[in-house]
Amino acid sequence: MTTNEEQARVREIYDRIVEAAEKGHWDQTALSYYIGQPFKALIAAMLSAQTREEHTIAATQALFALADNPADMLKLSDAQILRTIGRVNYAPAKATYLRDICQKLVERGGEVPHTVDELTELKGVGWKVAVLTLAIGYGRTEDITVDVHVLRIGIRLGLIPVETKKPPKANDILKTVLPRDLWPHWNGLMVRFGRAICAPTYPKCKICPVNDLCPKIGVERPVK
Ligand code: SF4
Known part of the structure; x- marks a missing residue:
């Protein structure tokens, strides 16, 4: 052919x-709710790993209702975060990643990185999550x-x-x-x-x- x-x-x-x-x-994908929203796309992509779409959708919607930016996310307690994302797979590890990612983002002024290399330096962010974040959050299509x-x-x-x-x-x-x-x-x-x-x-x-x-x-x- x-x-x-x-x-x-x-x-x-x-x-x-x-x-x-x-x-x-x-059904739409969990990430489709966060087109053009880099922070939410990053967090949703990280939480979605090895998790059913409906659980990612429920967890992200509940989480972003509590806090929709890195600084406010850091004000949530561990128990609050874990309770909110409890149905995603590997929730305890992802809760730790979430806090670490938000801390790093706050240190860089709240901006989500624009490259795969920078994104994959964040804990819990591998190549797939990085590419998905760039595609959904920033419309990058390389x-x-x-x-x-x-x-x-x-x-x-x-x-x-x-x-x-x-x-x-x-x-x-x-x-x-x-x-x-x-x-x-x-x-x-x-x-x-x-x-x-x-x-x-x-x-x-x-x-x-x-x-x-x-x-x-x-x-x-x-x-x-
Ligand atoms: S369901 Fe999957 S494997 Fe079967 S014909 Fe369609 S694309 Fe191919």
Whole structure:
């Protein structure tokens, strides 16, 4: 398949999934509530790691109702923070990260860093959280946020080689096959698609809008 043909296939996949999301009223992602809000995007991205979207949404909305900037967040007690984010996975560790991140942000005048390198110096912030923060908070689109959904679905669709494990590597590969204008939207759409159709264990291939475009690489137990 030529590069042009592959990009046409990817665009068709994207368009069909967008249409299915609109028709099916698929749930929004937790991060979609914080577009253009770097501090909230950073905290939501950090809390969302290995956590169900609905728990991240509930935790972030409750947390930001108490404090919506680093200085005010530092005034909350540990017990308040832990009680508020208690349903996210690894809440005790994330509560510690949260306080540390807010302290560092206050020291730099409250501004969230603008680069992956600076962001990943913060505790609890890895490459994925950093890229997601830049994309959601600042509208930066140099990279594609790769999480478990983007990786799993990318492999099944034949966009990423099966042996790819590291998000930065998957990002490099995806950037060669996804049309540029789709980069900022890919992560959010794949999160929603992964929850609604292309689930980790039992993907619903029979009702999938891109069934005829998908080689289903590594899929062993599609739902009939
Ligand atoms: S056909 Fe199956 S494996 Fe392929 S994207 Fe759809 S649900 Fe996922």
